[in-house]
Amino acid sequence: MSQDAAVDIDVDPGNSVLGKLTLLLDAFSFDHPELSLSELVRRSGLHKPTVHRLCTELIHWGYLERHGIRYRLGIRLFEIGQRVCDQGLLRDAARPVMDELQRMTGGVVHLSVRSGTEVLYVEKITGRAQVQPSRIAGRMPMHCTASGKVLLAHGSPELVNAVLAGGLRRLTPYTITVPAQLTKALAQVRAAGFAKEFEETRHGYLSVAAPVRGAGHEVVAALSLTVPTVRADVPALARAVLRGAAEASARFAGAGRRAGVTA
Template sequence: MERTEAHRPEAGGVLGKAQAILEAFAPDDQHLSLSEIARRSGLAKATAHRLAQELLGWGVLERRGVEYGLGLRLFELGQRVPRQRILRDVARPYMQDLYQATHETIHLSIPDGREVLYLEKVFGHGQVAWPSRVAGRMPLHGPATGKVFLAFGPQSLLEEVLAEPLERLTPYTVSTPSALRREVSRVREQGFVVEREQARVGYVSVAVPLHGATGPVMAALSITAPVGRAKEAEHVALLQAASRRFGLSIGAAQQGR
């Protein structure tokens, strides 16, 4: 199950209200009526209508008949974020290589607050793929990539996650602080994560950290496969090789900026 978490400016301000409108759209929504936008955002219909007209003018909303959808301007702006663009551009060839070697779903993820944000995904046509999406989210304690950030990110991030209830995404999700600490400690020793059905029943994910030229973890790269097809040792070796090559490439890309 994917998650979304609001990071909203002051709710009473114009920016907070505009963000409430944009975040009213769920990942599978194509278009919404004005009434539904007002209901989900908690805004008065007249306020939602006024702000929607401004957002239409900026191109971040589009209109089809009497309904509204997210506009291409949001996509264009997203492509300008330097960190995400460089990460994706450098990592994608290695993701393609991993897919060709495994024919399984490959994810590139970054941390955002207490969640994993999926930055890129490679999978095959007709493949029953891990049901994630680019720009989708999951809590850090569930998926393999999230455990990468808990193990190799700042200690304060782990403590922040442990301070909150650990939601069970599946019957196998680690959901107690002591168990999560043990798992994170094991990941630090191994240098990789093997996560079995903790994020979704029936799937195994293997993940490794991607480091920049200066050392800190920048992102996580993973291979996700159905339980019956998972080749954990092989996937670990492939990911570790890709991680080493990524480190060299990202250093060159950053120097060339």
């Protein structure tokens, strides 16, 4: 037996910090994406003071998020996951739809999720439009992007308050910087089913976004399309993005079922 193998056998996961963190994070699953403190104690097998201390530290570093009395995995884990080969169910489900949307429109297509009070790009399909530089795992403000408005419109009041408290930074003369205007815009997003931004992040470009939903109908991401304003037909773009988001949602939910999980 090798020395490395002997070390592996001797390690008690409950007696090391890394082992305890692994037990705690492994308590979450697709069937149990949010857990209370008592549920984490029961599912991890760790003592309550230890779980509470680790949760506090993990929230600080972005590995966990707290919503009321419940905890869920944080976006920081996803950002780290960007560095591995597995692209994940969400991107695998959305990519064919994004390819088709880009082919039909010639625009730039993004798949985004929320990271704190920012938009995090998790996939990008580039078209002919010369859009501002973006990259996978890159970030943008939520208040002035179509994707961000979708995620905000379907987010919690606490999230909206956090964005407002952080200030609505102006990127162009068209950026929304007044809280009441943003609140009105988010209501319009919920009513219309999609969001748009006209030159709020860069002159000469318009974006339209729609929500991608999980099997439980919760919004898990935003699908967006960016094109030059000179050839922007917003109603037509909105219809295309809504169709694409609906298809991506169906593919994502179906992929989760085939993998034996609930998205």
